[in-house]
Amino acid sequence: MSDDHVYMTLAEGHEDDSRWAYGTGFEDPLHGVDTTVPEGVDAGRLAADCVALADDALVSAQRLAEWTTRAPELEEEVALANIGLDLLGQARLLYARAGQVDGTGRDEDAYAYFRDAEDFRNVRLAELPCGDFAFSIVRLLVLSSWRLAHFEQLSAHPDPVLAAIAAKGVKELTYHRQYAAEWAVRLGDGTEESRRRTRTAMEQVAPYLGELFTAYDVRGEVVAVLRQVTEAAGLPMPVYRPLPGAGRAGERTEHLAPLLAELQSVARAHPGATW
Amino acid sequence: MVTVLTDVRHARHIAEQVPDPELPMLTLADLGVLRAVEMTGDGTVVASLTPTYSGCPAMAEMRADVAARLRDAGYTRVEIRTVLDPPWTSDWITPEGRRKLAEHGIAPPGAAPHHAAGPVPLVLSPVRRTVACPRCGSADTEETSRFAATSCKALWRCLACREPFEYVKEI
Numbered sequence: 001m002s003d004d005h006v007y008m009t010l011a012e013g014h015e016d017d018s019r020w021a022y023g024t025g026f027e028d029p030l031h032g033v034d035t036t037v038p039e040g041v042d043a044g045r046l047a048a049d050c051v052a053l054a055d056d057a058l059v060s061a062q063r064l065a066e067w068t069t070r071a072p073e074l075e076e077e078v079a080l081a082n083i084g085l086d087l088l089g090q091a092r093l094l095y096a097r098a099g100q101v102d103g104t105g106r107d108e109d110a111y112a113y114f115r116d117a118e119d120f121r122n123v124r125l126a127e128l129p130c131g132d133f134a135f136s137i138v139r140l141l142v143l144s145s146w147r148l149a150h151f152e153q154l155s156a157h158p159d160p161v162l163a164a165i166a167a168k169g170v171k172e173l174t175y176h177r178q179y180a181a182e183w184a185v186r187l188g189d190g191t192e193e194s195r196r197r198t199r200t201a202m203e204q205v206a207p208y209l210g211e212l213f214t215a216y217d218v219r220g221e222v223v224a225v226l227r228q229v230t231e232a233a234g235l236p237m238p239v240y241r242p243l244p245g246a247g248r249a250g251e252r253t254e255h256l257a258p259l260l261a262e263l264q265s266v267a268r269a270h271p272g273a274t275w
Numbered sequence: 276m277v278t279v280l281t282d283v284r285h286a287r288h289i290a291e292q293v294p295d296p297e298l299p300m301l302t303l304a305d306l307g308v309l310r311a312v313e314m315t316g317d318g319t320v321v322a323s324l325t326p327t328y329s330g331c332p333a334m335a336e337m338r339a340d341v342a343a344r345l346r347d348a349g350y351t352r353v354e355i356r357t358v359l360d361p362p363w364t365s366d367w368i369t370p371e372g373r374r375k376l377a378e379h380g381i382a383p384p385g386a387a388p389h390h391a392a393g394p395v396p397l398v399l400s401p402v403r404r405t406v407a408c409p410r411c412g413s414a415d416t417e418e419t420s421r422f423a424a425t426s427c428k429a430l431w432r433c434l435a436c437r438e439p440f441e442y443v444k445e446i
Binding site: 148169 | 332364423
């Protein structure tokens, strides 16, 4: 068999459906997974949790992708794109699970491309513009530390699908956090300029920490990680100052709508398009 | 019963030979992605696959290819299942798979990290890892980038023979 066999397989005629993956029915990332919702699990709540966590990941992945061709070094560009790809994969699995349990049967594209900004439930920290490299690193440090702690808990969720998605995500988030933490130390303990920028970034993320610690009790673990990193970097701990409103309740900054306009434009201009 | 047993062995053999789309020197069995091949009472072949990374873009191709190979081999009823639990680990790459990786100039992974129950610790001091150069065998190597062309690999270089090489990460 030649190595191009897989492509030949995918390109074979499937007259009834020509979308990716060319009508194989395999575009569903949860293809063939048992879709039962266990007794005692509130399906509405489960779907809402999955959508919120997927929105965090999708919006973060889009911001990380914006660094492509613009990162300080090629290696960092590859790193940020790879981290974004992991998050995109987590988003796909979580949207697919939400569609299975919320009764609508929506697929991942319906969630990602055909909801408006006010329907998104991501935390607002994820949608803020990239800023400079220091801000993106500090944001990644906060979000990956928080998501890792959250996913560790979710690995024991009574829904086996969400638990499995979380357990898989823990491995990925561990090295996302590692990457961000090492850079935060390097920048904070670097030149006067890198220290100034990293210190500013810490101040900029501070108001958005409050809404991370509402639903699940992960504050202790996240604060411990931030303390470890800021001490190693010689940086001050970000001072928690609560902002009114919450991204989880649908309150948005002005930055999400333009992000979605770019993300959704092709899918909306050509619904059902093949590429 | 004997026929069914022979059949399921044959089906497993077919599925095991399917190459990975990104690392075509490995089969899905070598990579540890093919978790099971079973046959139900009505003769349906059920192949179970697990993704390496959540964002692995090759999953759809792997599923399509396993199904196509089984159908080509005469199995008319084929079902592909996605298994997420337990999550894939690089420890599942077989000894045969590791040998093939090294043969193709890619350093195979060491043992995956395990942590006890409770929060995953963050280690800020540099972790010294010894990776032998897949070309000359020297242990005098260094990491150039922890992220590379695919999620599963890092970029390293050998300080003895001066060649860069890829390295499959432990996860």
